Amino acid sequence: MTKVIHVVAAAIANSQGLILVAKRPDHVHQGGRWEFPGGKVEAGEASEAALVRELQEELGVEAQAWQPLIDLHHQYPDKHVRLQVFKVTAYGGEPYGKEGQPLRWLHPDQMQAEDFPAANVPIIQALKLPSLLAISPLSEDEQQLERWCLAQLAAGRKLLQLRQPQWPVAQRLALGRRLAPFCAEVGVTLMMNVPVQAYQHQPGLGLHLTEAELRACRQRPQPTEVWCSASCHSPDALALAQKWVDFALLGPVLATASHPEQPGLGWPQWQSWVESAALPVYALGGLLEQDLPQAREAGAQGIAAIRGLQC
Numbered sequence: 001m002t003k004v005i006h007v008v009a010a011a012i013a014n015s016q017g018l019i020l021v022a023k024r025p026d027h028v029h030q031g032g033r034w035e036f037p038g039g040k041v042e043a044g045e046a047s048e049a050a051l052v053r054e055l056q057e058e059l060g061v062e063a064q065a066w067q068p069l070i071d072l073h074h075q076y077p078d079k080h081v082r083l084q085v086f087k088v089t090a091y092g093g094e095p096y097g098k099e100g101q102p103l104r105w106l107h108p109d110q111m112q113a114e115d116f117p118a119a120n121v122p123i124i125q126a127l128k129l130p131s132l133l134a135i136s137p138l139s140e141d142e143q144q145l146e147r148w149c150l151a152q153l154a155a156g157r158k159l160l161q162l163r164q165p166q167w168p169v170a171q172r173l174a175l176g177r178r179l180a181p182f183c184a185e186v187g188v189t190l191m192m193n194v195p196v197q198a199y200q201h202q203p204g205l206g207l208h209l210t211e212a213e214l215r216a217c218r219q220r221p222q223p224t225e226v227w228c229s230a231s232c233h234s235p236d237a238l239a240l241a242q243k244w245v246d247f248a249l250l251g252p253v254l255a256t257a258s259h260p261e262q263p264g265l266g267w268p269q270w271q272s273w274v275e276s277a278a279l280p281v282y283a284l285g286g287l288l289e290q291d292l293p294q295a296r297e298a299g300a301q302g303i304a305a306i307r308g309l310q311c
């Protein structure tokens with residue numbers, strides 16, 4: 001097995017939510033591309049100590065507060081890297097390119113994957129995605145679901161999923177079409193849980209696949225501008241999600257009222273499955289907003305919930 005190069009990198013966020021990126025010198029690995037500042041973890045060094053050291057060495061700043069963003073492996077033709085990325089939310093000093101590297105502050109939506117090393121695609125996705133994903137509660141009452149959606153928008157949620165497996169597909173699509181303009185107006189994506197062939201794109205909507213639909217995929221189900229996600233219940237499903245969609249939901253972490261027959265995976269198993277996946281993964285199953293720090297420590301993008309995220 002090739003040696004794994006363990007790298008820590010920082011998505012440093014300023015008060016406007018812009019993220020600092022630096023240009024790699026032309027002569028180094030992945031030279032000329034933009035990167036998240038950071039570097040190799042030294043032998044015997046703890047990851048977070050490496051993070052603090054690298055930001056001091058490369059930018060002259062003192063990292064003061066951070067949280068895990070995503071931890072992934074990537075195989076380049078010439079090397080295998082593990083990129084452990086932290087979102088740095090507080091720092092002392094003004095960053096400058098100590099090694100002469102140009103710096104820029106970018107909104108995640110301005111980041112183009114092709115300007116970064118190939119390993120960075122999931123990191124950019126993780127920066128674009130929020131930490132909470134609210135899933136619609138089962139209901140026969142369309143007005144109640146409209147109220148649910150509008151309440152979620154009012155609460156500032158950025159990512160929703162319209163589930164309703166008990167409804168005919170046409171009814172799900174019709175409700176999605178009505179809600180889409182409200183979502184689009186405030187930059188929210190409503191993930192539609194409908195068959196791939198039935199999905200019709202419009203601004204404000206995305207496509208969510210069941211695990212069976214994910215397994216049937218032979219290509220990405222929608223162009224890259226359309227968010228696509230999938231439900232996963234095993235490591236091999238996560239590997240497929242990494243290939244065909246932008247993010248996954250993995251669960252149940254705990255047993256839930258909506259799926260009482262499925263025992264919970266528990267955090268240790270959940271974490272061990274996500275460790276080998278290079279895409280953002282939401283933890284699902286019996287979770288509440290206050291479980292977010294634990295979910296992040298386990299490698300989650302955030303939490304997805306029905307009851308846990310009611311407004």
Ligand SMILES: Nc1nc2c([nH]c(=O)n2[C@@H]2O[C@H](COP(=O)(O)OP(=O)(O)OP(=O)(O)O)[C@@H](O)[C@H]2O)c(=O)[nH]1
Nearest residue numbers: 007009028029030035036037038039040081117119120
């Ligand atoms: N820092 C950083 N490295 C990245 C990113 N994406 C990515 O593939 N890498 C790869 O991870 C490795 C990190 O190396 P680095 O050159 O930053 O390491 P370093 O700061 O310790 O430099 P040094 O070896 O010159 O002391 C490189 O192979 C680089 O191509 C990223 O966003 N940030």
Ligand SMILES: [Mg+2]
Nearest residue numbers: 037038039040
């Ligand atoms: Mg570096």
